Amino acid sequence: MPEISGYAFPNDIHVHWSLMIVMYPYLTGFVAGSFIVTSLYHLFGKKEFQPVARLALGTSLCFLAVAALPLQLHLGQPQRGFSVMVTPNFTSAMAGFGILYSFYLVIVLLEVWFVYRKEIIEAARRSRGFKRKFYAALALWTYDTSPEALDIDHRAVTILTAIGLPSACMLHGYVGFIFGGIKANPWWSTPLMPVIFLLSAAVSGIALLILLYQVTARLQRRAVERETVQSLARWLWFFLIITVTLELLEIIMLAYEHSEEWAIIAPLLTTRLQFSFISMQMIIGSLIPFILLAIVVLLAAYLHDRIRNTLTIAASLLLLLQVFSMRWNVVIGGQLLSKSFRGLRSAYEPHLFEKEGILTAILLFIAPFILLYVFDRVLSIVEPPAPGGHEREGERSASPGQA
Amino acid sequence: MDDNRSTRRDFLSNAITLGSGAVVFLSGTSLAAGEEHPAERYDWEAHRYAYVIDTTKCIGCGSCVRACRAENEVPDGYFRTWVERYVLSAESSHVDSPNGGLDGFPPMQAGFAPTKSFFVPKMCNHCKETPCIQVCPVGASYRTRDGVVLVDGQRCIGCGYCVQACPYGSRFLSPKTHTAEKCTWCYHRVTKGMKPACVEVCPTATRLFGDMKREDDPVRRILEHERVAVMQPHLLTEPQCFYLGLDKEVR
Numbered sequence: 001m002p003e004i005s006g007y008a009f010p011n012d013i014h015v016h017w018s019l020m021i022v023m024y025p026y027l028t029g030f031v032a033g034s035f036i037v038t039s040l041y042h043l044f045g046k047k048e049f050q051p052v053a054r055l056a057l058g059t060s061l062c063f064l065a066v067a068a069l070p071l072q073l074h075l076g077q078p079q080r081g082f083s084v085m086v087t088p089n090f091t092s093a094m095a096g097f098g099i100l101y102s103f104y105l106v107i108v109l110l111e112v113w114f115v116y117r118k119e120i121i122e123a124a125r126r127s128r129g130f131k132r133k134f135y136a137a138l139a140l141w142t143y144d145t146s147p148e149a150l151d152i153d154h155r156a157v158t159i160l161t162a163i164g165l166p167s168a169c170m171l172h173g174y175v176g177f178i179f180g181g182i183k184a185n186p187w188w189s190t191p192l193m194p195v196i197f198l199l200s201a202a203v204s205g206i207a208l209l210i211l212l213y214q215v216t217a218r219l220q221r222r223a224v225e226r227e228t229v230q231s232l233a234r235w236l237w238f239f240l241i242i243t244v245t246l247e248l249l250e251i252i253m254l255a256y257e258h259s260e261e262w263a264i265i266a267p268l269l270t271t272r273l274q275f276s277f278i279s280m281q282m283i284i285g286s287l288i289p290f291i292l293l294a295i296v297v298l299l300a301a302y303l304h305d306r307i308r309n310t311l312t313i314a315a316s317l318l319l320l321l322q323v324f325s326m327r328w329n330v331v332i333g334g335q336l337l338s339k340s341f342r343g344l345r346s347a348y349e350p351h352l353f354e355k356e357g358i359l360t361a362i363l364l365f366i367a368p369f370i371l372l373y374v375f376d377r378v379l380s381i382v383e384p385p386a387p388g389g390h391e392r393e394g395e396r397s398a399s400p401g402q403a
Numbered sequence: 404m405d406d407n408r409s410t411r412r413d414f415l416s417n418a419i420t421l422g423s424g425a426v427v428f429l430s431g432t433s434l435a436a437g438e439e440h441p442a443e444r445y446d447w448e449a450h451r452y453a454y455v456i457d458t459t460k461c462i463g464c465g466s467c468v469r470a471c472r473a474e475n476e477v478p479d480g481y482f483r484t485w486v487e488r489y490v491l492s493a494e495s496s497h498v499d500s501p502n503g504g505l506d507g508f509p510p511m512q513a514g515f516a517p518t519k520s521f522f523v524p525k526m527c528n529h530c531k532e533t534p535c536i537q538v539c540p541v542g543a544s545y546r547t548r549d550g551v552v553l554v555d556g557q558r559c560i561g562c563g564y565c566v567q568a569c570p571y572g573s574r575f576l577s578p579k580t581h582t583a584e585k586c587t588w589c590y591h592r593v594t595k596g597m598k599p600a601c602v603e604v605c606p607t608a609t610r611l612f613g614d615m616k617r618e619d620d621p622v623r624r625i626l627e628h629e630r631v632a633v634m635q636p637h638l639l640t641e642p643q644c645f646y647l648g649l650d651k652e653v654r
Contacts (some may be wrong), residue, residue: 001480007498009525009572010482016576018565076561076581077563083541094564183638184534184570291462339572340654343451 003346005271008338015335015348018356020070022331025175025197026324027067029107030368032172032198034059034204035108035164040235042161042285048231052213055381057115057207059212062112070364074356085354093177093379100174104167107386111160114153116379121145138378143369172201179330186261186341187334191251192250196326199243204323206236206318212372214309216381226305230296233312237293240319244286247326272344277329285322289315384389414467423544445594450549451615452588452643453531455631458532460609460650461522463488465504467601467610472505474589476598481575483586484601489652490517496652507536522654524610526601527552527573527586528642535565535574535585550615551590556582570638588612608637 038056041049088095122134173194180193292315350355407501486504490497495515543559559582566574574585589599602612613622631645
């Protein structure tokens with residue numbers, strides 16, 4: 001039984017939303033965040049993101065594939081989970097899940113198809129036997145690679161990205177809305193919640209891509225583009241600053257207004273969430289990456305590539321922890337305080353082996369990377385050299401100064 | 404609900420006897436078959452229930468909590484109703500509810516000189532504008548025409564969103580059924596003309612259950628003529644559980 005300090009309503013001592021509900025926004029955050037990167041290339045013409053555009057799209061799809069699993073694992077009656085999709089109650093924010101999830105899934109699948117259509121056709125032409133049939137089926141048995149068809153592909157990708165970006169933002173903003181719309185819980189109930197969720201999704205997505213880009217480049221013996229890392233770091237720094245500013249603003253507002261909820265939120269932050277909020281989310285997860293990225297962004301001209309890569313990797317790893325801590329502090333923190341506003345329960349500690357436990361969470365986190373590996377085997381995460389030789393793709397061996 | 408279950412069981416036994424069970428069941432006419440259940444004569448348009456708790460009368464005996472547990476098979480550690488003890492002075496306060504008041508209240512040392520103390524029974528407020536119904540993603544939580552907020556345990560997916568949305572801590576996810584559960588005002592009893600179990604056993608008439616569509620109803624009289632309060636009125640959930648003698652310390 002959890003220990004209670006003060007007085008909690010007798011039903012308020014249970015943490016019903018477990019580690020799985022922490023994992024859900026964490027995983028969807030990568031979906032939205034990596035799609036933002038892909039759209040920076042496809043939609044906003046940021047050419048420096050070309051080496052990660054496909055990786056970002058693949059990452060978004062692979063995380064999307066597992067994003068609903070933690071929810072399903074959490075449900076008390078998982079066999080009825082599908083009724084959220086087929087017979088939603090539209091007054092519920094949660095009912096939006098089916099619509100947003102399915103819509104975004106369709107958009108991403110379509111976008112993947114249009115981005116890869118040419119290579120799929122080429123792969124079908126090159127291969128024999130089952131592999132040929134597989135790629136032919138992926139190409140929907142249409143082998144049109146005329147310049148007009150490719151032009152249509154290109155336009156379709158732009159349009160789909162233009163639809164996909166707001167969809168991804170909605171998908172993740174909606175996760176924040178789930179919490180922000182609960183007026184019973186002062187730690188959740190703020191209109192800032194969807195915005196904070198969305199911005200921290202961008203942070204986690206870009207951080208993950210910085211890591212994935214550098215790791216896959218090394219594994220596949222490709223050069224790490226200086227400008228790509230530099231630009232990703234710049235955007236990461238930007239989103240980190242806005243996210244942390246809003247996260248702090250929310251708390252400063254509560255403290256400044258000093259209304260009745262602050263009486264319970266202040267002890268929540270300084271006792272129960274002392275480690276996960278102050279130490280992890282704010283100091284280790286925000287302040288240190290802020291400094292590391294500041295060095296990368298402000299001292300770009302003086303940095304050796306190896307140092308730049310190391311700094312961005314360190315900052316990205318810490319930011320993955322920051323975003324996880326943020327999800328934890330919101331989801332779990334909100335359940336440690338009682339709605340009596342008089343009591344806090346002791347910390348929630350998930351077990352290693354249980355349906356909604358730590359091992360399940362780890363497997364859920366690993367699953368998208370396995371999917372991404374499969375994705376890369378079927379559709380490469382690297383854009384092939386353009387006809388006539390793309391200058392970037394020409395550099396197959398590591399150039400001096402590039403790790 | 405138990406009513407539905409027994410109706411379906413009755414029906415099934417009849418239907419199997421008739422040898423056409425499956426066909427009739429699938430056609431959806433199942434409930435029309437079989438013997439008429441007392442609750443089927445019940446007209447929910449003819450009632451609108453309300454509940455009054457007179458905190459000045461509660462002695463903290465915990466009979467209501469025990470009766471609720473027995474009547475509704477409430478799992479251990481979870482509560483459809485509970486009683487809170489407030490021990491207050493001008494400067495200090497102590498609030499507790501040991502095991503929800505199930506075993507009454509043992510003597511306590513407040514650590515300050517209390518100047519007043521009282522008990523407050525709590526339960527689902529059966530709000531008119533309730534967030535729990537609003538947030539249910541599958542419509543398993545609903546409000547009956549006679550004003551009772553219920554959960555359809557056959558439809559609930561056990562997501563727990565309603566538990567989070569209830570400002571009063573009245574709901575929980577049952578470890579037995581893995582669905583949301585809460586006070587039903589003993590709907591299986593009140594639709595047969597009986598009182599909720601907690602009202603039935605209350606020795607001091609702290610708890611009153613009434614029908615606003617009956618002119619001579621004592622609860623209706625109290626709501627029309629006394630000064631009543633509701634829990635957390637600023638949330639505008641329009642609770643249908645009203646309190647007499649509420650203190651500012653009670654939330």
